[in-house]
Amino acid sequence: MANYYVIGLSTVIILTILCMLYDSFDMDMYRCADIKQPSATSTGITRLLTSRGSTFNMTGNDVLVCLHIQKTGGSSFGRHLVHDLDLKKPCQCKKGVKTCQCLRPGSDREPWLFSEFSMGWSCGLHADWTELTHCVPSMLDKYEGEKKKRRYFYLTILRDPLSRYLSEWRHVQRGATWKTSMHMCDGRVPSSEELPSCYLGIDWTGVTLKEFLGCRYNLANNRQTRMLADLTAVGCYNLSQLSDAERRAGMLESAKRNLKRLAFFGILEYQKETQQLFEATFGLKFQKDFVQFDATKGTAAQTILTEEQKAGVHKANAEDFLLYDYAKKLFLDRVAALNQNRKRRTPLT
Ligand SMILES: *[C@@H]1O[C@H](CO)[C@@H](O)[C@H](O)[C@H]1NC(C)=O
Numbered sequence: 001m002a003n004y005y006v007i008g009l010s011t012v013i014i015l016t017i018l019c020m021l022y023d024s025f026d027m028d029m030y031r032c033a034d035i036k037q038p039s040a041t042s043t044g045i046t047r048l049l050t051s052r053g054s055t056f057n058m059t060g061n062d063v064l065v066c067l068h069i070q071k072t073g074g075s076s077f078g079r080h081l082v083h084d085l086d087l088k089k090p091c092q093c094k095k096g097v098k099t100c101q102c103l104r105p106g107s108d109r110e111p112w113l114f115s116e117f118s119m120g121w122s123c124g125l126h127a128d129w130t131e132l133t134h135c136v137p138s139m140l141d142k143y144e145g146e147k148k149k150r151r152y153f154y155l156t157i158l159r160d161p162l163s164r165y166l167s168e169w170r171h172v173q174r175g176a177t178w179k180t181s182m183h184m185c186d187g188r189v190p191s192s193e194e195l196p197s198c199y200l201g202i203d204w205t206g207v208t209l210k211e212f213l214g215c216r217y218n219l220a221n222n223r224q225t226r227m228l229a230d231l232t233a234v235g236c237y238n239l240s241q242l243s244d245a246e247r248r249a250g251m252l253e254s255a256k257r258n259l260k261r262l263a264f265f266g267i268l269e270y271q272k273e274t275q276q277l278f279e280a281t282f283g284l285k286f287q288k289d290f291v292q293f294d295a296t297k298g299t300a301a302q303t304i305l306t307e308e309q310k311a312g313v314h315k316a317n318a319e320d321f322l323l324y325d326y327a328k329k330l331f332l333d334r335v336a337a338l339n340q341n342r343k344r345r346t347p348l349t
């Protein structure tokens with residue numbers, strides 16, 4: 001009897017250790033300890049992002065850079081990019097390996113795609129705008145072993161802030177953390193005074209919505225705005241540099257400006273249009289059509305909120321709601337312009 005108990009207990013312990021190892025492996029494997037932060041001047045960054053409007057040339061020096069915001073459907077979009085694009089030279093993927101090699105035609109070391117599915121998290125786990133714009137060029141130089149001028153086409157996916165927030169809360173409640181994210185800003189990571197942990201212990205398993213909303217340092221709050229903003233403009237993670245109102249307003253303005261300058265952004269709630277706009281923007285085609293994500297499925301979507309909880313989520317994510325409204329309008333305008341263009345080009349019979 002005692003033997004069975006010992007075997008049972010050791011199995012549980014071994015499984016727990018394996019799970020933890022797997023988690024940290026997935027994250028740490030791609031961390032770059034020594035990201036050089038070139039002092040990117042604002043003009044440098046402007047140049048990096050002004051590729052909107054020019055045509056993507058895979059055989060040239062162009063790179064697609066994915067900015068993946070948690071719980072926006074960015075993973076399935078990222079997988080479409082490596083698995084489903086109709087290319088003369090498709091990405092080379094191996095079963096069981098998360099990253100694929102997406103190399104330019106005629107090259108055996110130059111990637112045309114910078115995403116977690118091609119380069120791993122080589123600029124940090126779920127790196128944001130501030131991190132990517134400083135890190136991607138030097139990371140690619142290092143990878144290719146040569147300093148080079150490239151054009152960077154940034155893209156991202158946004159999602160309705162209420163569903164996104166609940167989805168992140170449920171994910172964290174199940175034990176997920178992104179604690180190996182670096183949040184590099186202005187050449188350093190935030191100190192533990194600037195960005196304290198919201199929980200004691202290894203994760204936040206079982207957190208209630210009230211507790212989740214109650215932590216001022218919870219990075220889920222206004223995540224989309226923060227990850228798209230230039231954080232160097234608001235004092236990075238030091239909350240005493242600006243008043244709360246100034247910081248929020250500054251981040252929102254910056255996020256809007258950056259969003260507009262991205263080569264492309266899609267919206268989870270508009271899969272079909274996201275696919276159309278992507279294909280038209282980059283002159284690429286997917287082999288399979290995107291499937292509209294069923295917004296009513298999943299524990300997060302089925303969470304019924306009280307009015308008080310809803311108000312709490314709105315308050316904690318006020319900038320994300322404003323950003324989403326702005327994004328939706330811009331997105332639908334672009335889709336409409338695309339359809340207008342198509343109609344005009346169809347010869348009259
Ligand atoms: C793409 O870049 C390659 C290499 O620089 C160049 O030869 C080619 O003309 C470019 N294609 C277009 C359509 O600009």
Ligand SMILES: *[C@@H]1O[C@H](CO)[C@@H](O)[C@H](O)[C@H]1NC(C)=O
Binds near residue numbers: 194238239240
């Ligand atoms: C934040 O900035 C203020 C004002 O510049 C400074 O006095 C303070 O030490 C900083 N806080 C942290 C935690 O670095």
